[in-house]
Amino acid sequence: MNFVDKHYTNTLEIKQSKFIAHLVPHAIYEQTLQKLKQSHPKARHFVTAYRYLNEFNQIVEHSSDDGEPKGTSGKPTLMVLQGADVINSAIITVRYFGGTKLGTGGLVRAYSDATNLVLESANLKEYKEEIFKTISFEYTNLRKVEYECLRCGVDIVQKVFSDKTLYKLKSDENSMKEFLSKLDRLVSQE
Numbered sequence: 001m002n003f004v005d006k007h008y009t010n011t012l013e014i015k016q017s018k019f020i021a022h023l024v025p026h027a028i029y030e031q032t033l034q035k036l037k038q039s040h041p042k043a044r045h046f047v048t049a050y051r052y053l054n055e056f057n058q059i060v061e062h063s064s065d066d067g068e069p070k071g072t073s074g075k076p077t078l079m080v081l082q083g084a085d086v087i088n089s090a091i092i093t094v095r096y097f098g099g100t101k102l103g104t105g106g107l108v109r110a111y112s113d114a115t116n117l118v119l120e121s122a123n124l125k126e127y128k129e130e131i132f133k134t135i136s137f138e139y140t141n142l143r144k145v146e147y148e149c150l151r152c153g154v155d156i157v158q159k160v161f162s163d164k165t166l167y168k169l170k171s172d173e174n175s176m177k178e179f180l181s182k183l184d185r186l187v188s189q190e
Contacts, residue, residue: 002124010118016098021118029090049078050090072107080115128172134190152179
């Protein structure tokens, strides 16, 4: 499975109609949609599709035709995301009508092609399931712990400083194992 970690865009023009596809991380989907609606007030349609993993590791999917004929835009966009095995990402395609009707087959092709175009230009990252761990350690070892976090690709989600220092960490399983083995004697798991 793959995902994107930043905003990508690409434009397809067919018979004077413009299809501006935006590929974004699912976390910023809502705010990006609102910004696009504000910055493109003359656009006819804002077709959307997204896929993300919920807290139970299930894929949640949704698509919207936004006024286009039923099944001609949102569903084909979602199918391209499924075919590319993209998760935790969303596509918003802004359409400017050019005056010539494309027909149902033409719309399906146009939205699919616009989605493929933006996917090709994106730098897709491989998704790895993440785990969380809480560790405690002496404050004097803070620099060493933070250095190894950076080196092993472990994200620090939360820091708590009291009599002992507590860090909540997040990473894929292999990176976490490597990190914990490097600091075996300096940290304890909570």
